Structures are given as C-alpha cells and as structure tokens.
Amino acid sequence: MRISLLLLALAATACTNSDGSSSDTDDTDALAGATDMRKDFPDAPWADPIIFQSGVYRVPAASEKQFCYYTTWTGDDTAIHREVTYQSKFGHHFIIAGTTTTAREIPDGTTIDCTAADAPGMDNFVPLLIGGVIGNGNTPGLLELPAGVATEITKGQRLVFQSHYLNTSADDIVVQDELQLEAMPYDSVVDWAAPFVDTVSEFSIPTGIHSLEVKCTWDEDSNLLFVGGHMHEWGKSYSIDWQHVDGSDTEQIYSIPVWDPYMRDAPVYTDYTAEPLHVKAGDTFSTRCEWNNDTGEAFGFPKEMCATFGMMLGRKVPFICDDGNATPF
C-alpha cells in the first residue's frame, strides 16, 4: 500500500508574501517572467514511500529567501528509518523539523516567509530527524539509520518544512522541494534511536567576542550515531572534546572553525552510523562555543544557544543534559 502524503502549501488560494514573492501553486501570474526550476525528482528506491512536497515558491532574482510551511502529523505513531530530500537548483537546504508552535499560533497549512531569523515560529524549532547530510539544489539530502533502527514521529507532532534558496541568477525562479520518508513496521524495529542534547540555558554574551565551555557528563553508557553543534547567527566557532572517565587522552570529535549562520537550521553532523561512538557513563563532552556579539547589547538564551546534540542508539526517550556548567575560556 502506497502511503503518499502530498502537502501542497496552497490548495486553492494564493499566498503572496509581503515582498511580492509568492508561494502560489497554480497562479499563472506567479510564474510569469520567472524561470521554472522545478523538476521531477527520482522515485524513492523503497516501497510505500511517504512523500512530502513543499509549496511552489517564487524567489526573486539575486535574492535569498526562506519559506516555512507548518502542519501536523496526523498519521499514527510511525517508525522512520530513512529520509531523502530534493531541491530545485539554487536550493540551499530543505529540512523537516518539529516545532513547539501550536496550530493555534500558526495554523496547519500556513506558509511563512521565514527569511528573517525573528520570523514567527523561528524560535520554536526542535530537531526531529537528526543526522545525515543536509542536501541542496545540487545534491540530495540523506539520513539513513542502521539496519533495523528507526526513530519515531508521533501522532500529533507539529512539523515545519523549511525551504532555503539562494537565487544568484538574474531571473526570478520558481522552485519546489520534496522529502521522501521510509517507514518501518514497528515489529521490524530492532533498535530505536532518540535524540540527545547537551546545552546550557543560563548565560549571557556581552558585546564583542565571547566564548563559553559547556560540560556535560553522560549518565549511562551510550552509542552515538550522529553528533552536531548548534548556535545561531552570531556564532563564530564550535568544537566538542570528549573527555574519558578512564583518564585516557581527550579527543576532539567535532570542530567548526568558522561558523556559518545557515548551520543554525542546517546542522553539520559527524556520522558514526558505520561504527557508533561508544561513550561511557562518566565520560564528559566539553563543548566550546564562541560568538561575535555585534548587536551593541548583551543577550543570552534563547537568542543564542550552545548545544551539542545528536542521535543515540538504543533509546526511545531523549537525553537532555543542562547542568548549568558553563565557563568562559
């Protein structure tokens, strides 16, 4: 049985954003004078794919635009094993995320121009399918968990699909993205994968260059599939050191020497799916975050964040570590 959930941002009505760009599906006027970059994407190589298609978006010439489409997962709790994403040319990323924004605040079926970091709902994203490689207009994105492993999307989960485009051409373009999910029967799931996050929520970043080291100690032995870092647009650099409880040498497992603002919503992950990173109870992750606060005033969480996160094998419930242990370095 084919399970296709085709989400079109517009069923019958046009949606025009304040700057004249359009996320209209069928309006001929919206397509006029634009180069149609839409294309047929490859069929998923597995049976019964779950397909999400974004709205049809128009991106003005020589501009950057980001669109966020909100909806709710109305299906049953579903075990997800694999995700593939496709974008039209000039696509920078297309991601699916959870959100704590309620349907009352942003109703299902709403597309928002979320180019600005302070657009409605942008502070409420939560990681949903963590890991893999974020694709773009030239390369598909891929998250594939090990054989028999799945992560869960639950009934009622609110979702946001974010399409980011950098149109460097001299023409307006019309684009559309697609996401393909592979679900597993629950009785086929050998092991679950769940998110973890090491973070700190009580800190202040003064103006200028500032850094913090955040330590978090693992509560039990864990096998990690993906590890990534999260800051917002004032981030400057990011690294993670792994300090072993047995006293062996500290290892640096993650380093972003030059942070790019796009990493806020399109993280860079270290992939350990071939050989999960085994951390022991008592091991510590030491995260170092550096920012350049050029706003003229101090700020803290959640305007900026310093959060190491990823996916653990063998757990169904997230592990959250926020021990308030953040010191300048």
Add this chain to the structure above:
Amino acid sequence: MHRLLIACLLAATACSGGSSSKDDTDVAADTDVAGSGTGRLLLRFTIDPDLADVMAEPPVGHVWGDIYNADDIDNLGPKKDESGNDLPAVLSYEAALVDITPDGTTQTTSEVLFTTEALPIGYYRAAGFMDSDGNGADTTSPEEGDPVTFPANNEFLVLEDQDVEAVIEFNLLYPKGR
C-alpha cells in the same frame, strides 16, 4: 510559585501532546444569550509509557503546577513583562498521590483530580511536575528525573459555561544537572 525553566531543543518522542475534549468552536460568547464568559478546566494527568519506562521509579506522586494564559508561557517557561519579570500564572493546582503507571504499553490517564475555578474563556497552558521520588514538598520545584510538562504541548481551551476535561501530559524528565 515555583517556575519551570525547561531549556530543551527536543520534542520528538517525548512530546506526543496533551489532549482535551475541547472543540474548535469560536471562543467568542454567543451574543444572543448572556453567558458568564467563563468556564472551568477539569484536570487529568497522563504520561507516555515510553517515558515512564525510563523513570527510576513508577510515575506515582504528588503533582504541582500552574495554569497560565497561553500567550504568557512557552516551553522555556513564563514570558517576561516590560520590567523583565515573569508573567504570572492564573492559578496553581496540585493533586495528591497521582498514579499514572501505564498498564504495560497502554497509557494510563487519571480521573479528574483537580477542578479549576471559573476562568475567562480562552486558551490556557499547563506547567507542572510530578514529585515521583517523594521529596518535592519543601520546594515544590522539580528535580532531575521528575516528569515535567511542556506548556506548549499542554494547551487547553476554556469554553463558556462548560467544564472541559484537560489531560495534562508529562512530556519529559527534568534534565540532568538543573
């Protein structure tokens, strides 16, 4: 009253959302009939069996919490007023010896254990925790491992002259180290 500052980037498996018997009718009062403009919430409690499964003790204990206007709190806690102070809760609630131990993999929901006073019609959110290890009476604040709510996932609509059952779901265990 205690406040919950839940710094969390995760909502995936832990947050299947609270539920209620609210409907989608317009919150505005029927102008043809003079109603009270208020209604009540009847609080029930539940927890995802997967979350209960990883608790150090069964999900049994005293529950403390606050009800906020929905726009005054998010999953990071109460929002601030112009002076930088937390916006206040509308009311506090508590319930003794709440037992929501799942029946195997079947989620258990308690009976109505608390009835609010009459509230102006509109949307409200519940913040709260269960003192599952029996040591929260002094502080009425959660500690590591206590089940707590995501307020944004526990939003309810008060309807005019109605008692609305509000099932408050504990969405995660209070993070390590806080």
